[in-house]
Amino acid sequence: MKPSRRWILGLALVGACGCASDKAAKKPEETQEQEQVAPEPIRPEPASNEKVSKKDTNGDDKPDVWVYAVKERGADGAERERMVRKELDINWDGRVDLTTYYDAREEREREAMDLDFDGKVDSVFFYEKGVNIRRERDLNGDGKPDVWVFYEKGKLARKERDSNGDSRVDYWEYWENNQVDRIGEDLDGDGNVDKWSRGTPAE
Template sequence: MMRLVYEASSALEAHMILNLLEQADLSGRIDGEYLQGGAGELQVGGVVRVMVEEEDYVVAREIIQEWDKHQSERFSHAKGGSSSESGYSWGSGLVGFICGVIFLSIFDNTAIVKQGVDYNNDGSLDEQHFTENGAVTRTEYDRNLDGRVDKRFHFERSGRLISSESDEDFNGSFETLTDFEHDQKVRSESDTVGDGIKDLQMEYRHGVLTKTRLFSPDTGKPIKVQYFDGFRLVKAEFDSDGDGHFDTLYQYDKNGEVSGTSHFTAY
């Protein structure tokens, strides 16, 4: 029978705790991990739980309490601007885990902490969270596990998500930039051909895609605009002759098939 031993604030923290327990040869699992949002944060009301076998509960709690104690002491030192963190002793039971996951450095008297998860156990962190004095400022992901970061999220000191940059074709170039308001996407722009020009724009409402614009690399004017209702493409406007004016309208049915076409005087 499994028993709740720890409620984490994110999947990242839950994996850290589970890894810590595994260092002591305790087995467990994570529940609720997939309730989190795209940036790694929990949705409202979501909880990520670390579960262990009933017979391992007492030992697991002792390990976690010791870890919590050292975490509190570390951030207490960091808040005071101390430069002694590099020589901080974590205790023999924690060194193996902490050294692989967390390092602390001081810059302009600000504590910068990096935490992460190595999902494929290749020695390289595939998910990294950077905090300053306890507040997350940036998260980075290697989504295809090739050893290179391909998505970053940026946060204000208050914890508010403000922007992201991503390499959607995994070629090493961050071609897509996204702005957020209230932790939801509002607009994105991408360089789809790798010429340094953002030729695709996307608009969102309540985090849901509503419109895309594709621009001509020659004129810089839009050549196609698509309109969405939820997940469904409902209509699109085209500039069929490249003169910088829309002249064709396509309507789409619920299956995404063209249901109607009309031509009109360019505007």
């Protein structure tokens, strides 16, 4: 199987694992001033207390899974290892493509992806109790999200987009019954909807 096909297959499997939750998560407040943000690396530096174990899942004698764990004491006082992060090389090119972060219960809470293979995060899935509630995408590589996708009651509820890179949402897409219900657009850059259209197909 070609690397590109393996990558597509890997993303499909990841998407299949993420369902929507009963409420949408709020994104951080938008700022008036543009800030320079360094893009997040897909493979962060390990913390001093993290222990890593490597796995070779395709038999090529090269690791393609890295699991990071920390030692801690449970409620019963017994020492245990808790997984905090897992890195995957989905297309087997020797570089990490996907990093999953886990909470104190070892439930998935955040999943970062490098879709263009430049070593930097450009897509992030957020989870609540292991369930996908929000997705963010950095389209221009400036380290800040440009697209937000929210879910409510198990369904796509809203899409938002900063189309001009000024750190303000200027496009809103509201969904009902798995189709676009209405679209709002900010035409003058003040952060408010100036134009509404109904029943317009999504791009």
